[in-house]
Amino acid sequence: MNPRxxxxxxxxxxxxxxxxxxxxxxxxxxxxxxxxxxxGIVPFAWHGQTPQPPQKVxxxxxxxxxxxxxxxxxxxxxxxxxxTQPGNIQFNAWSQVGVSDVVIGGVEETSPGxxxxxxxxxxxLQGQQLMGYTIRATKVQLRRxxxxxxxxxxxxxxxxxxxxxxxxxxxxxxxxxxxxxxYRIMVADADGYNPHVVYSSPKPLSMPTWxxxxxxxxxxxxxxxxxxxxxxxxxxxxxxxxxxxxxxxxAPAFSPDGRKLALTLSRHGDxxxxxxxxxxxxxxxxxxxxxxxxxxxxMPDGKSIVFTSDRGGSPQLYVKSLDxxxxxxxxxxxxxxxxxxxxxxxxxxxFVHSDQGAFRIAxxxxxxxxxxxxxxxxxxxxxxxxPNGSMVIYSxxxxxxxxxxxxSVDGRVRQRLSGPENVSQPAWSPFGDQPxx
Amino acid sequence: MMRIYRVAVAAAFAVLLAACAPTAQTVQPTTGAENGAAGxxxxxxxxxxxQAGQAGQASALQNQGGLTADQLxxxxxxxxxxxxxxxxxxxxxxxxxxxxISAHAKYLxxxxxxxxxxxxxTDERGSRAYNMALGERRAQAVAKLLELQxxxxxxxxxxxxxxxxxxxxxxxxxxxxKNRRVNIVYPNAQ
Numbered sequence: 220m221n222p223r224x225x226x227x228x229x230x231x232x233x234x235x236x237x238x239x240x241x242x243x244x245x246x247x248x249x250x251x252x253x254x255x256x257x258x259g260i261v262p263f264a265w266h267g268q269t270p271q272p273p274q275k276v277x278x279x280x281x282x283x284x285x286x287x288x289x290x291x292x293x294x295x296x297x298x299x300x301x302x303t304q305p306g307n308i309q310f311n312a313w314s315q316v317g318v319s320d321v322v323i324g325g326v327e328e329t330s331p332g333x334x335x336x337x338x339x340x341x342x343x344l345q346g347q348q349l350m351g352y353t354i355r356a357t358k359v360q361l362r363r364x365x366x367x368x369x370x371x372x373x374x375x376x377x378x379x380x381x382x383x384x385x386x387x388x389x390x391x392x393x394x395x396x397x398x399x400x401x402y403r404i405m406v407a408d409a410d411g412y413n414p415h416v417v418y419s420s421p422k423p424l425s426m427p428t429w430x431x432x433x434x435x436x437x438x439x440x441x442x443x444x445x446x447x448x449x450x451x452x453x454x455x456x457x458x459x460x461x462x463x464x465x466x467x468x469x470a471p472a473f474s475p476d477g478r479k480l481a482l483t484l485s486r487h488g489d490x491x492x493x494x495x496x497x498x499x500x501x502x503x504x505x506x507x508x509x510x511x512x513x514x515x516x517x518m519p520d521g522k523s524i525v526f527t528s529d530r531g532g533s534p535q536l537y538v539k540s541l542d543x544x545x546x547x548x549x550x551x552x553x554x555x556x557x558x559x560x561x562x563x564x565x566x567x568x569x570f571v572h573s574d575q576g577a578f579r580i581a582x583x584x585x586x587x588x589x590x591x592x593x594x595x596x597x598x599x600x601x602x603x604x605x606p607n608g609s610m611v612i613y614s615x616x617x618x619x620x621x622x623x624x625x626x627s628v629d630g631r632v633r634q635r636l637s638g639p640e641n642v643s644q645p646a647w648s649p650f651g652d653q654p655x656x
Numbered sequence: 657m658m659r660i661y662r663v664a665v666a667a668a669f670a671v672l673l674a675a676c677a678p679t680a681q682t683v684q685p686t687t688g689a690e691n692g693a694a695g696x697x698x699x700x701x702x703x704x705x706x707q708a709g710q711a712g713q714a715s716a717l718q719n720q721g722g723l724t725a726d727q728l729x730x731x732x733x734x735x736x737x738x739x740x741x742x743x744x745x746x747x748x749x750x751x752x753x754x755x756x757i758s759a760h761a762k763y764l765x766x767x768x769x770x771x772x773x774x775x776x777x778t779d780e781r782g783s784r785a786y787n788m789a790l791g792e793r794r795a796q797a798v799a800k801l802l803e804l805q806x807x808x809x810x811x812x813x814x815x816x817x818x819x820x821x822x823x824x825x826x827x828x829x830x831x832x833x834k835n836r837r838v839n840i841v842y843p844n845a846q
Contacts, residue, residue, distance in 0.1 A: 619827065
């Protein structure tokens with residue numbers, strides 16, 4: 220990873236969300252994994268004009284890794300020592316308390332408002348450095364620098380790319396006198412910090428979805444009194460009305476190459492999925508069935524689409540190739556299976572499942588055909604995979620309010636993201652940029 | 657589509673029977689809780705704004721025999737009932753709403769320049785995208801019934817809000833039953 224490139228990206232992306240700030244979402248880990256790997260993330264050193272650093276980078280990294288469920292960072296009070304320089308690490312002291320990986324680092328204010336963040340990862344059994352970087356950042360970039368450090372550590376130790384330096388889009392609703400008075404499309408960091416308003420309206424806004432490059436959101440807006448699909452550039456806030464046809468304009472979903480948008484229209488009476496070429500705006504009808512067909516989710520190869528249809532009498536998932544051919548039914552358990560999301564590797568589908576009772580998120584393994592219900596709520600909906608496929612975020616009801624929850628795909632780790640308002644319809648962003656070469 | 661058509665034909669037949677009945681049918685929502693919702697809708701239609709809107713139509717009404725401007729705002733008229741409720745994941749119109757829809761059909765057929773909105777809604781459960789389509793299917797079911805009774809298609813706009821425009825925000829069946837609805841919305845009336 221080239222640190223200079225990292226800083227440039229940080230500047231670009233952070234300035235992209237310069238809108239009205241809102242209260243952050245609070246993360247609560249509701250179920251941690253048993254058998255998570257202990258890791259030592261020593262509080263980072265601080266050299267600067269103020270007594271305290273603007274952000275506690277070491278703490279942000281520890282929280283990120285803890286949230287993944289794969290790591291159990293040692294509380295600072297239980298650390299055998301708190302070194303900030305490589306020469307001071309007593310490798311034996313760490314390996315004796317069962318910690319084989321230690322992260323040390325420091326934040327230095329190099330000039331007013333400019334910071335240099337250094338971190339090093341050590342293997343205490345070998346006594347060797349596994350990785351070390353210095354990242355430059357301004358004050359507002361420090362949290363992002365910490366998430367990038369988490370991503371690098373996670374990838375080094377698990378072999379899987381981290382998804383800490385990503386975002387979530389969601390809908391926030393403001394209630395007054397028992398009515399929703401304002402709808403907001405929001406984007407926040409994946410840990411719930413730095414929430415920003417993307418668009419706000421007294422009329423319903425729904426179904427935000429990311430373009431594969433992470434630069435745009437598509438969503439449904441009722442600002443004109445009927446549903447329309449808008450495309451909004453996150454950096455410039457510029458909006459484009461992309462679909463405004465009689466009837467439904469709903470459920471937008473970008474193709475993996477970003478060139479097409481699947482969406483649901485009802486211009487001939489019933490809800491059908493169409494594919495729009497984003498360059499020419501030309502529409503091709505994808506489903507042809509006089510029932511409800513909606514909720515398109517692309518397979519990662521862009522060659523077929525999973526969707527919801529009630530052609531068999533109840534909502535169920537189907538898959539159909541863009542080359543033609545008939546739709547194949549995927550779900551058979553339960554009287555309600557809808558709202559599919561496809562995992563980044565194409566191996567799993569997350570969806571809303573109900574069998575005459577609670578609405579929960581289930582995962583269908585496309586290789587084995589096995590279905591597993593992975594959530595425990597009554598009103599779980601809108602599943603969305605993390606870009607590394609490790610977790611599924613969804614909305615649920617908690618103590619009478621709508622909150623976001625995330626569950627690891629193995630069901631072992633659960634967390635809740637709740638805000639001051641009702642929040643729903645989470646969509647996890649793609650990765651911010653290409654992985655380190 | 658087949659299913660909606662079947663419902664509509666059956667409903668139209670029922671409406672004919674209802675029209676022959678000597679007394680006006682009363683319409684009861686399926687639960688007590690829904691009475692509250694219907695009541696609120698009626699109350700708001702008696703605002704000054706809506707009365708001004710209806711006053712403008714008065715002369716046209718009287719020329720077309722029998723109907724008066726007051727009918728739309730008269731709480732005793734079936735026209736004051738403007739909400740049709742549905743069962744979960746269903747767009748079938750229950751028997752009890754047929755006379756209400758019939759009254760609106762008669763009124764709209766007598767006033768061919770009048771244009772209304774049929775707003776379909778669902779409860780919060782399940783898929784957002786599916787609910788958006790289900791809300792539209794409910795509103796289309798009401799539209800089909802009106803058209804079968806002489807209302808011009810150009811008089812009707814169908815809009816679905818899916819689950820995004822609830823009238824009740826609690827997470828229980830009492831609320832859900834109020835939200836699974838089609839609102840018949842006249843211009844200048846709430």
